[in-house]
Every structure is written in C-alpha cells, then in structure tokens.
Amino acid sequence: AAPRLAQRGRGGGRPGAAAMTWSATARGAHQPDNTAFTQQRLPAWQPLLSASIALPLFFCAGLAFIGLGLGLYYSSNGIKELEYDYTGDAGTGNCSLCAAAGQGRAPPPSCSCAWYFSLAELFQGPVYLYYELTNFYQNNRRYGVSRDDRQLSGVRFALFHPANECAPYQRSAGGLPIAPCGAIANSLFNDSFSLWHQRQPGGPYVEVPLDRTGIAWWTDYHVKFRNPPLVNGSLALAFRGTVPPPNWHRPVYELSRDPNNTGFINQDFVVWMRTAALPTFRKLYARIRQGNYSAGLPRGAYRVNITYNYPVRAFGGHKLLIFSSISWMGGKNPFLGIAYLVVGSLCILTGFVMLVVYIRYQDQDDDDDDD
C-alpha cells in the first residue's frame, strides 16, 4: 500500500503533536474514537449542593407544604365520623348479651342487638357505612394466600380443583372441593346491619335504604370475581359437587337472593376477599345515597339493628360500626395535613439553620481570601 499523508495530530492543541507524519494508515487501527461519549466529555450539568441553591428551595418547599398542610387539615376536619364499638364487652350496651351468648359455642347462635344514636344535625352525605375489625390479621401470610383466584374468577376446572394454597380449606372431609376455598372465604364476616331512622322523637323507625351494591371495586365485581358458568340456568347446579366452607351456614350461591349479588360476585364477599393491609381495618358495608338520604343523614334518632354472628373473642378483636362522610380527599384523615405541616415547618427550620451557616461561612470565606 502506498503510504499516504495523514494527519495524526489530535485536535492539534498540543504543541509538537500536530506534526504531519507518514503513516501507512490514516490513523491507528486501535485508536479509540474521539467522541464526547467515549472520552467522557459529554456536556454535563454539575449541580453542587450548597446554601445558595438549598436556601430558596427550603423556604419555598416549606411554605408550600405548610399551605398544603393547612388545606388538608381543614378539609379533613370537615369530615364527620361516627363510630360505635359493638363488640359487646361487658357493660357496653346490649350487644354484650350476644357476645356472652356466643362464647364457647361454635358456630355461635344467631343473635341480634341494636345501637341507638341520634344526630343533632345533618350528617353531610354521601354517608358510608363501614364495619371495622381490630386485631384481625387478614394480612397474615398463610391466611392471605389461602385462596384461589382462579376459582373465584369462575374457572370451572378450578372450581372443582381448588389450589393447594387453600389447604386445609381445600376439600371437605368427604373430599369434595370447597367453594370458595381457603381460609379467607371461610372466615367471611357475617354480621349484618340495618339502619332505622326515627324522624320525630317517639315516632316510628323508618328503615334507611342501604345501598349494598357498588361497595366493591368495579373491577373486582366485574372482572376478577366471576361465577362459574351457569348449568341449566342455575347457579346452584353450577356449584353442584362443591361444599361451602366449614364455617358457612349456607352455600355460596345463596349469599343473596339477588342473582347479580350472589355466588362469587356477592359484594360483601368480594369486599371481604380484598384482604386488608393492616390488622385494624374497615370494610365498606353500604352506602347511603338513596331517597331522602342522598344528601346525608338528617337529624334525628337512629337505630342500627345488628345481627351479631361474627366471633371476635378468639383474637381479642373489636367490631365497630362507622358512619363516615367523605370529602375530595377521601375519608377522614387528619394525619396527612399534620404531616404536611410538620414537614413544611422542618423545611423552614432547616432553611434558617442553613441561612445562619451560610452567613457565617461567607465571613470565613472572606477571611480565607484575605489570607
């Protein structure tokens, strides 16, 4: 190959290096590429955290947080909550009888009790009725996995072949598959409530309509939970060959008379199957949004009839009933507002500390420069 003249100098910046040399190739075969990337010379932004950047940031963030916190705090304060513990500890109301009756008996006998309360003013709607269980560890690992989502989603095969995770609530003693299988379903919350309103003192109690539909997530109700395909138009036939969980008194297809709310898509069941994250949890029981009560619960006396079935003594838990209104930010939650306020003030505080440091440093720096 005839040698050709080639420029080998790089950038030409270095004295002496910009020499023209004879070389057989234009540049060394192994010469690295001179790109910004390979030479690590990509244009870069080098933020250096220092007071001058941090100070405005601290103050701005602090102020913003405090503002947000105040808003949250007040809106959370505007939400009303009314709760009642109907566990039935001795001397806490008429549910204690039921609690006492259920003790030591399995299954506990059906029992009713009531909770009376009165509202002095309108309980701003929409009002949600929750029940709350405390000390109930739905998030216990072995409990939480004891279910078969495929069965619940109406897969016929899975209906008769529940997943192993369901054990020991996978099959009955007779070997029949349990539907729905698993510990979660087996421990379904089965208290029921009805709300009665007494408009005038001494007047009759009128039942307040509780909307028991739409309490589950839309996707749960419509996608995740499906009944197995009907057999001859009958849900009962579809479930033939399965047994209900041991704790249940009736089969799953008889959970409700409403065909759209029975079987696996019974909303109470769906809500229960969404296992709670924390040992103290609420679950939505009903929404009050019909008739006269769409604006909220008007003033007056109320009675909640409670069918007391669910035993809680085994785990030392409590059962509560809660009426709650909601705002733009969901349920009552004073914490978030407070947290914002605290963090905001912390920002301001650190801002001030920084300011002090900054001023002192400036002085020192000047001294240094004088050296």
Next chain:
Amino acid sequence: MALSVDSSWLRWQWRVREGSAQSASEATPLLSAEKARRSYNLRRQRVVFPNNSTFHQDWEKVSRSYPGNRIHTTKYTLFTFLPQNLFEQFHRWANLYFLLLVILNWIPSMEVFHREITMLPLAIVLFIIMVKDGLEDLKRHRFDKAINCSNIRIYERKVHNYVRKPWKDVRVGDFIQVQCNEIIPADILLLFSSDPSGICHLETANLDGETNLKQRRVVKGFSQQEVQFQPERFCNTIVCEKPNNHLNRFKGYMEHPDQTRTGFNSENLLLRGCTVRNTEVAVGIVIYAGHETKAMLNNSGPRYKRSKIERRMNTDIFFCIGILFLMCLIGAVGHSLWNGTFEEHPPFDVPDTNGNFLPLALEGVYMFLTMIILLQVLIPISLYVSIELVKLGQVFFLHNDLDLYDEETDSSIQCRALNITEDLGQIQYIFSDKTGTLTENKMVFRRCTIMGSEYSHQENAKRLETPKELDSDSEEWTQYQCLSFPARWVQGPATMRGQKSAQPLRRCQSARVPIQGHSRQRSMGHYENSQPAVAFSSSIEKDVTPDKNLLTKVRDAALWLESLSDGRATKPSFSTTSSIADFFLALTICNSVMVSTTTEPRQRVTIPPSTKALGMSLEKIQQLFQRLKLSSLSQSFSSTAPSDTDLGESLGANAPTMDSDEKDDSSVCSGGYSTDGGYRSSVWDQGDILGSGSGASLEEELETPAPGLAGPELCYEAESPDEAALVHAAHAYSFTLVSRTPEQVTVRLPQGTCLTFDLLCTLGFDSVRKRMSVVVRHPLTGEIVVYTKGADSVIMDLLEDPASVTDIDLEKKLKKTQARTQKHLDLYARDGLRTLCIAKKVISEEDFRRWASFRHEAEASLENRDELLMETAQHLENRLTLLGATGIEDRLQEGVPDTIAALREAGIQVWVLTGDKQETAVNIAYSCRLLDQTDTVYTINTENQETCDSILNCTLEEVKQFHEPQKPDRKLFGFRLRSKTPSTTSAAVLPEVGLVIDGKTLNAIFLGKLEKKFLELTGYCRSVLCCRCTPLQKSMIVKLVRDKLSVMTLSIGDGANDVSMIQAADIGIGISGQEGMQAVMSSDFAISRFRHLKKLLLVHGHWCYSRLARMVVYYFYKNVCYVNLLFWYQFFCGFSASTMIDYWQMIFFNLFFTSLPPLIFGILDKDISAETLLALPELYKSGQNSECYNLSTFWISMLDAFYQSLICFFIPYLTYKDSDIDVFTFGTPINTISLTTILLHQAMEMKTWTIIHGLILLGSFLMYFAVSLLYNATCVTCNSPTNPYWVMEVQFSDLTFYLVCFLTPVAALLPRYFILSLRGTYEKSLLLKAQKIDQLPRDKRDLEIQNWRSRQRPAPVPSMSQPSQHPMPHRPEQAFRASTPKSSSPPKRKHIEDWVLHGQRGSREHMTDDPCSGDSSAKLSSGEHLLGPNRTMAPGAYSGGQTNMSRCSQRGSHRRSQSSLTI
C-alpha cells in the same frame, strides 16, 4: 476468579502426571539390566535421551513421560466449563447464600415466594458471569493456540532432516534447529551454532526485558564441529536437574557412550521465549518443554485479585448478614410471641394442610428461615452483577481514552483484569521497574568535558528536544515498505519492521544506519507474532550532533594524530589536542561494543580464525565481505577461495570498492601474522613479537570515501547502552569504530585513515570496580596505552596525584583539569546525566610485560581467581591521567518526571526496583525526580545480616531525629508536614529521605528477619530504590510491603523479570509495545508509556474508585432501605413474613426500576473533571484513604436507609391507618414512594448530570409506572394467590396517593439534602473544593487551581529545567556502604572504600553543614573536588579490628559524596 487455584492445580496436575509416569517408568524395565549403568533417579534428575535412531527406544519411553510443549493456560475446557464455572461461582459467598435461599424456598412451610421466581435473580447472575468468564477463557485459548501452532524445525528421525512442525509437537529429546530471529520454543541445550566459535547470540527481551545480546555457548566438546551438526551421531544421554524456575541456574552433564561425562550449565541453555540473533542456525536438544520450561515456571499464573472495595464489601456484607440475622430473630421471636397472645386459634391463623398447628417454638424456627427468604435482598445479589457490569463499563472507557493511546505503537490501554479497576484509585505504593519502564533505554550522548573544558553540545540538546515523530527512522521504514519481496522470503530488518508496522521504533542500544536497496534474500524463520524481529535503536540514539567548537578541535587533534604516523617525532604530551584525540580514541576503543553491518541483521563483523572451513553460510559471506572491506588478513581470503563464486555474486554490489581494498591487502599482509596460531599467541607470550608487531606497521591507511558515503554502515552492539552511546558520539566526531575482534580494534579517523590497535588486554566492566580498561598498543607511537572508563567516583580516586608530577606546570594543569572536570561532573549529575570519566595511562613495555604475566598467572589460578584478577586490575588501573568525562542521558520516557512528581503529590510512594546496577539506578532516580538533589540519601550495601541490622538501626535512629515531630502521620509527611505543622525544628525545611538498597542487602534483610525495621525505615523515606534485584526479590518486596503494611500496591514493569512483581502486587501494570509480551500477559493492565500512569491513576483510578465505591454504598443503602419496608410491615402482620408488595414488582424493582441508574452512575459519573484531577493530584488521596467507602460511610448510609425506610413506611401507614385499604393498595404507594426516594437519593449522589443520567433516571421512574400499570391491568389471576389486579389504576385515581407520594420522599430525603448542602457550603474537604473549582469557568478555574497549588506547596517543586534554583540547600547523600570481607574489593585498599562513621555523628554534620553546601550550589568552588582518597580519609576510629570508620568530610558541592561504613 480462582485463577490462581486453577493454575496451581494445573501445575500440580503435571507434577502428578509426571510423578506417576516416573513411578511407572521405574517399574517398567525401561532402564533394564543391560543398561544398569544408567540407573538414573528420575525423581531427582531429568534424563533426556535424544530422539534419533540410536536412542529412539529410550526416548519413546522416557520422553513420553515428560509433558509436551503444548501450553495450556485456559481455565476450562468445553466440557468442564459449565460444572467448573458453576463450582467456582459458588465459591462466592453471596452466590452460595442465594442458592441456600432458593433451596429453602422449596420447603413448603417456608415458601414465601414462588419457587421458580426465587431462582430467577440467581440464575441471571450466574449466567451473566458465566458468559463473561467464558469469553475471557476463549481469548486465552486463542492465544495459546496461536503460540502452540507457530512453527519450528524439528529433527525428524525417519526423514533424517529437520521438518517444520508446530511448537506443540516439540518433545523433550527432540533436536531443534532454530534460525536467526526465530523464537526458541522450549528450553534447549545448545549443541551447535553456525557461529564458528560455538556461540549463539540471544535476545532475552521476552524474558527479562534486556535487548542486548547474550551469548550462549555450545556444550563443551561440540564447539569444534566443522560441518552441520548431525543429530544421528549424537549418542549421549543428558542428565540434568528437574524443572525449576531459576532462570539463571541450570546444571547437568552429558554422558558419552564411553561413560565419560561432560558438564554443562546455564551458559549452554537456550530458554524458551528468547530470540536467536546474529546466528544463522543453532541446533539444540530439548530439555524442558511446555509448562516445564523456565519461562513458564517463572510465570506463576495470575492470582485472582480481589479489589479492596470488594474486600471491604465482604465485611460489610457480613454486617448486613448480622442485621439480617437480627431482623430474622426479631421476626421469629415476634411471631412466636404474637401467636402466643391468642388463647385459641384465630380465624386468620391457618393450620397446615392436615389441619394441625405447629408448636410455637417450631413455628418460630420456621419463621426465622422464612424471614431470611423474605429479607434476602438485604444481601444485595444484584450488587455483584452490577459491579461486574460497572467494571465492564469502566474498562470500556479506560480502553477508549485517547490520552492512554500511544500513536507510536498504535495501542491503547489493555485491561486484562476486569475486576480491579477501582483499585487504581487507591494505590499507595508503586513499584516500578526502571529499564524500559521509566526510561526508554535509549542512551544519548549529551555533553562532554575534555581536559577541563566543557562542550555543552547545545545543538544536540536541541535536536533531542524536537519531537520524536520526525524521526527519520519512520521514513525509512515506510520506504522499505514499498519494496516488495516474496512474502515468505522476507529479508532484512527493515521489511520485517515494515511488517510489524505497529512498531516502527524498536529500542535497542545498537544502531542501524540504513543502506538503500539491500535485497539479499535469506531464509529466516520468522516468528510471526507481534514480536519485534530485530531491534534497532532510533536515530535519537545514534545521531549525535557534534558541538561545533569541539568539532574543529577534533579535526586538529586528528590531524595531529596523523602527523604521528608521519614523523613520530612529536612526543605525546598533555596538550589539549592530544588529549582530545586520546579522549575520542578512548571513547571508541574502551568498550566491548561489537560491530556488525546492516546488510544482514546484527551480523557481527569478525575476523575469524581462518582455518575453519564453513559451509556456505551467511557468516562466511559476511566475514569475507568484511575482510575485503577491511583488508586485514589476506590468507583467510585465499583459504576460502572455493566459494568465490558465491562471494562474487553476493558482493557484486560492492565491487567498486573491492579494488582499492585488494590493493591494500597486499600492503597489509606484511605483518608478522602468518598463521592464526601465531597471531593468537603473540599477545601474551611472545614479547618479541609484540615488539616487532609494533614495529611492523599495523595501521592501515585506507583510502576510504568520506564517512558519510562509506559503504556498509555499521551497527554497534553493546552490552550496555551507554557504551553504544559513546561509540556513536565518537562516530559523530568521525572517530568510527570499524571492527573489533578479540585481538584488534580498528578505528577510522576523521581523515579516513584506519588505525588498528592491538588489543593487549581488556579488563571488563564489573560493578565492584565500576570501570573498564583496555590495554592497547598504539599503532602510531607504539606505546602501550591503558584507556580506562568508569564511574567518576572511582576514576577520580585512581588519578595520578598531581603532586607527584615533577613538572610544576603540568601539576597545575592536572590539578586544574581535575577540579574543573569535577565541577562539570557535578553539573552533569545534577542534570541527571550518567557520567563516565575517561582516563588514560601510558605504561612502559616492561611494566606491561610484568603485569601481563601477573595477570596470566591470575587467570590460570584456580582458587580465588576472582580476587586475583581484581587485584591485577587494580595494579593496572592506577595513576591515571584524566582525559575528560562524558554525560550520557538515559532518556527517560516522555513525561516520567512529571508523572512521578504528580504521583508523589498524590500521596503515592514510588519505589523503583531494578535489576540494574546501582549507579545507573541512582542516576535515573535523580533524573526522574524520584530522588531530589536536596534529599538525604542513604545507601545500604551489605551482605551481612548483623551489619545490615546495625545499619538499619542507625539509619532509623537518625531518620527519626529528622522526623520526630512528624512521627504520627508518617505516610503523609510529604505535604502535611509542610502545609500543616510549621516545622518545629530549627531547619525550616526538612530534607526528604531516600533509600538506596541493593539486592544483596535485601537478601540479608529477608534472611535476617529485618523486614520490620526495613519497613519502618522506608516509612520515613520519600522514595526507595532497590538495585540489583532478582525478579524473586522484586516480588518479595512487593509482597512484604503489601502484607506487612497492608497497603495497596501497584507494580509496573515491562519485561519478564517483572512478571513476578507484577503478579505480586494488587495491581500489575505491564508496559506493552517495548518488550516481549510476558509482562503484559501477566499484568492486569497494559499501557504503552509510563506517563499514561498519571492519567490512569489520577483520573481513571479516582473516577473508577469513587464511582464504584459510591455505587456500592448506594447499593447497600438501596437494599436496606427497601428491605426494611418489608421488615416494618412485619410488625403489622404478626411477623408472618407476608409482603405488601407483589413479588414480581419487588423483583422488577431491583431488576429494572432501580438497577440502571446506579449502573450509569457507576460508569459515567464524574465527581471532578479530568483536568482538575490532573492539576490537583492531592485529590487522589481521597481514594487512598477510602473516603468514599469506609466503615463510617457504610454505617451512615445504613442509618440513612433505616431512617428513610421508616419514613417511607410510616407516613403511608399513618395515612392509611384505620381505612379500608387492602394489602397491595397499601403496598403500592409505599413501593412508589421508596422508588422515588431511592431515585432521588441517587440523583443527589450524582455529581455530573449528562443527558444519559437524566434520561435513565426519568426512564426508570416512568418505567416503574408503565410496567406497574400494565402488570396490574393485565394480570387478573396470573400470579395467584397474590393478586395486584387494578391496584395501581385505583391508586392513580386517588388524590391521597399523590399527596403521600409527594410528601414522603421530601421528608425522607430532607436530612440528607440538608447535610449535603451544609457540607457543600461549609465543609472544606478537598473533593468539595475541587468540585467548586470545577464549576467555575475555564479561565477562572485555572487561576483557582494555581492558587490552590501555591497554597499547598509554599516551596514550589523545582522543575527539571532549573536545577540550580533550588530554594533548599543541597544535602549530601550519605551512603552506608558495607561489605563483608567476602566482597570482592579487598579491604586493604583503602582508597576504594571510604569507611565512614555510620550513625548520627556523620549525619548531624551533614545537617549542620547546610550553609556550606547551600552556597555551593551557586558557586562550585573549583578547589574542592571530591573523593581524592587522600583528602577524605581521616583515618577513623578503628573498632575491633573490623570496623574501620572514618569521618567523611564535607564535600561541599558534590552530592554523590560517599560516606560509607563497613564492618
């Protein structure tokens, strides 16, 4: 990985194989009764039978048991790859741990996650590493294959001839024919050389980095072969030692059929990897092959290096395991307690499959194991993969750095070890080789002084400054490239170099002057590798631009010289002219330089004994050619007449010159040298012949053309490069060395006259005498002249005392010359030049005869021959007349002083370990600023352990007194001392201490268990110089320092002699492109120039370290932070090991969402720009002190992780408390929050934001949402029983989610942000300051850097160019020299050793003498020259008859003043 294990295993395997084979061979009747006399012990000896017809049977039996020559350095084979690699990978604790967890997860009662999913991360990790290992091994395999398949000529019994076969087919006992420039494939015993004197020339560059030719001799008894060696006739059995790794130790014997034995030694052994030079053909028998060769045994294989960060990391992983254990314990105990609170089994307490409940204790144990599975991420499995990947990225950038690219060799840095890049940023000690590493090993004549007048050779200096690119050499090389030749018949050096176009410049001390169009073909076995076939020096070395001033004087001198031959009337006087002539004659003659022409590569110009009839060989043509040219002996010409035709052909090109030569021939052959034998014997025995010889005109006056056009240009091959440099220098003044034989030296004078000097005697150079002499008979005057050349310190002592001269004028003149020369010598020394003094002496015929017989006796004596020879030498070399001195520059590589200064500023201790002699090493140390003129230098030379001990003690005591106040931070006393503690001692500036030590002393130290003292002493030393080190010692030193001081060490070297050192250090760096590949092969990084080390360490090292360290810390933080979320949740789920985050999302979190940013961070982040790092080497100290990653940073980040996880968990917890939140809906904001926090944390850690950083961070964040949304939307029942269906979507429609996700990261990062900005504002750490400087615009930045530097170093480091402007007073060097009586210099000769008081007295004196030495740098008082033994010797206290101590008087200016001690 477990390379070391592996290679040693391999070796063990060979041993075993060998051992078993041996036992088998002993059992078999191999050495049967009929050959009972040959009962060799194969366990202790190696027996080699030649592979020829006679011995074929024996050979078959024995040699089969020896390994073949195939080498095999790979770790795996195709079949063993998978199991072996897995096996090795599970040596890693983490992998084993994760394997354990995977297995645990398969136990049903502990199954936290899906069994298969749990295997995923481990499988990925194993796979990635496996691929990487596989590729590395493949590379090794290819290299082995290339080597194994290179060809060599092996004697084939059946064909009765040599056959070309690959290296791997070479077997022990084979006869091998190696041709010129071929590489020797195995260790072979030399049986034949085409050289008439039975010598084979070797270049051992591959082995020890030395390019000068070594001579190996044919085994005694084989040297007189007249024809080609006949393997069939070889009927001896060879018995020698077992394979060992001593390169220079070998002995054995050959048993002849008649049971006589011939011994041989390492002189007769050609080692694998050497290159045959200058010898047409050599034949030998293979003694060791393959892995048993000395070269391979010396190559102990790389050891698996674990970087410091990795070691640190491993301890931190143990901390993590501790934390994990604690957390699991809490979980287990908590679970049991929680379970115990229930009187009956609550509905959420699910029994096992059979409906039974486990006892509490067992439940607790299970829970413990389950918790381990749950919290396993605390031990970051992805960290290992990430580190591997990051290192790959770092290596990529290292590889691509243009600044580490050398255009000359077209090579950039090679990273051979991928797993220790970050160690580059933590180096505390550098061990460097000298030759070829610091220096280019190009000796360049710089200036000289003759008779007291200095010739500065400024043009020469200027020439040296011009860039090397303009080297004419490269032009020639391309010209040759244009010449086309048949491919296989490659001819000559030039084309060879053309082929290896990557290496246009070869370093060597012989120079080639080009001849155009030399196109003689010859067959040469080329080893087609990247090996340089022939080494030549560049024009830098050979072209010396003469000093104009001197040139004219030289012409005069030459004229004067010629006038001698005319009249012989002029008496030689001490006139300047005659001295100049003598000076140049001495330069030309007084050496051992061999001359060869360029027509053939490195062919020696010799005038051989004519009786030897050779086959038509290259040598012969060469010799004839030379004879024609020089026309010295006519008989030889006629004796080779039969081959005249060939000769004519080959010399056709030179025919025109032949005529004149032939004409002269007749006139020359008139001498008394009728036969070769007579010629030989004439020197010693026949004084009368000598006498008559001088009468007979030995000089030849040839009418040669002007020097520039002279036909064949000459190559000079010298044992030491300085000799070549001097010859070149003389050549520049037209004193050309034309030929050298053992008997004669021919010199061409400027006028073209050739003078042939009879070499009466040569006293070779040795390190004890430090000088060499030649005794010649001057052809013109007939005088017997001794020319001596040697170290200034020695020669100055041997000069004739001016006082003894009768002539007053002469005395004055001599004194003046000596003083002035001394002054110049000092000047040279300060410039870092290697100085040599040239002296002469004329002795009378009678004296010489007496001395000669004396010498002869000494040579003949068997006992204490060495001592006698030494004594005779001393008898001759005294009362010399000083002619002058030369200053030779051993050219440092470009940028070496600068690099060393920067490295030292960076707090790195630089040690030089060299096999070179002490003077050279010290010289280089000065010129590369390893030692400073102001340093106090201690030299320890002793063989005796006790002596060594006491010297160490004394030195230590003394040094401690210097440094008493600075004792605590001895490592850093370089700067700290100056910048921080204003020196409390009276002297404002403490002298730095340097230590020079030699191999023998090191031996004593190692044997005498003095390592601790030695290390303590070196702790005080700024630099340590170890000379005359064997490769083993080098590695021992490195190991010593590394292990005893537990510091990070780096070794850098270029030759095979550095291999062990390179492997011993934490980081081994090989310099490539200069020497063989041995050093590179064993190194972790291979660079092409020493100066690349600066950027490699200061920039890349810093970056790699800080990147990786911070990434590791970040990883720990990340994992702890994330895992703790799960842990906190356990408090709310009854310690049941349930998770609020879907497992897939958890895996994705580590695998995708948070993996890329740290990788990018680890590869790309730059805390400080390269320019600033280079400008402020101190910044390197952050890496040395492990500032980015140490125990405290680890724990701080752990604490931070705990805090952040607390915030990340409890803010959502409190927010969602008492609501209808479900598990995954609760987990999603937590996951999101922690992701945000972790990414923002990363963002805060990043110091440099490029578009890549931004995109990756943003991408990770968005990917999280995209993947989560998609996953949550599509997976209805795919992941039963956990089911996060539609959770993300629901959260997205919830305002609280946003509020929480906004607040929590702010709260979590607030403290860190606060601290960081506080530090950014307030703290004055170097790194932060540098970062601030980095932010400034360019011009301001430069200013700031200057400010900084001036603040750091109030006393600026003097630059090389202004050596005289030292602000500090000169401090004399002190040398404690001790030698045992065994030492070859006889103690009675006082003037050789100045025995000096050791200890404090002498040194204090040095301290107090400051003023005197201080001003001496400015005015070199001419009256004070050094080392006159008579001056310096104040006979000191004589203790115990053993210690002769004397005070070394202050020698003013001379820095090399020697104060020595012996016991």
